[in-house]
Amino acid sequence: MKKSLSINSRLILSTILLLLIATPAYAHHAMGGETPNSFLAGLISGLAHPIIGLDHLAFVIGVGFLASFFSWGMTIPLSFVLTSILGTVVHLMNIDLPLPELIISLSVFVTGILLTRDRILPQFVVISLAVVAGIFHGYAYGESIIGAQTTPLISYLAGFAITQSFISFTAYQLGKYWQKNSSSALNLKFVGYLICGMGIIFTAGFFGV
Template structure:
């Protein structure tokens, strides 16, 4: 019978390779790095953004082809229009309110498995995308590197869509479809929480 004892030298190599021998203090950050980092973290630092972006992916997956790719492709483009408004300093009212409403509306669409025509779904998502883009775009002029900031938050947004799509793929199975609808309901509830916060009912 063969023994499968690990090679001691290999174990030693692994252990030594894992030991950080010197602290990496050199990376204080440059404009591009800071811009990219702050841009990437911007959508992730607000749970209201996160749930709405995931809901876009979930809804796209639930609606199936072609919505599964139309929604995530159109969202960044429409979001850029909202970002432009923010960059230009145009005052867009009810931004926080609309972002909270986006969680409720998109969550409800997923929870209730509502299947409107594609153009209606794209319009709903597009309207909310403008407000999400506006919130990100407002930060753009102050970023250490505007292009890196924009790259960061667009990539983070796309990743959240992808996460929603990957979860939404579960609709192929009966239990998965129910789980996706439950996710939609949870997103809707969180949206209500953020809405109450936006209008000042809760802290």
């Protein structure tokens, strides 16, 4: 039985890695660059955005795994999801945030670093990170919905909230399972180093390196 569970964990981890590798980086439009003009178009765009943007996907997966270290851990990704909605609203209000792509890249890097640590920071610190990251990730999401009417806007917000919640919850559950099985404990560190490396790549890309 344990061997079967271990195989399943490896399969899930492999799937995560394939998603991270196969997803095109910085692709922020699911509708070919067109602003969604219907409920369905807004929903599809919202559902896809956290997946087709590799920086967003890496952070959402990472924050889900990070949440698995805490008893009330899902408050962390939920804080991120809620503030990402706020970040989109901020963008739509024409409020400029400084260096959003850099902050997003650094959020991926920091999340990866935290996963590799033997000692996790207090939960309120991690929630604070999720809140700040949520505002900036959501701000980037807002670029795809500028000029849309109310209906596609609402479905867009609902779409990316659903996708982020599902991905982070899946990572959270997998992280909890790995922590209960000593043979799988190193998987979390492996994911952490992978996400950390991606954060370095995104940050270097921002500076044109």
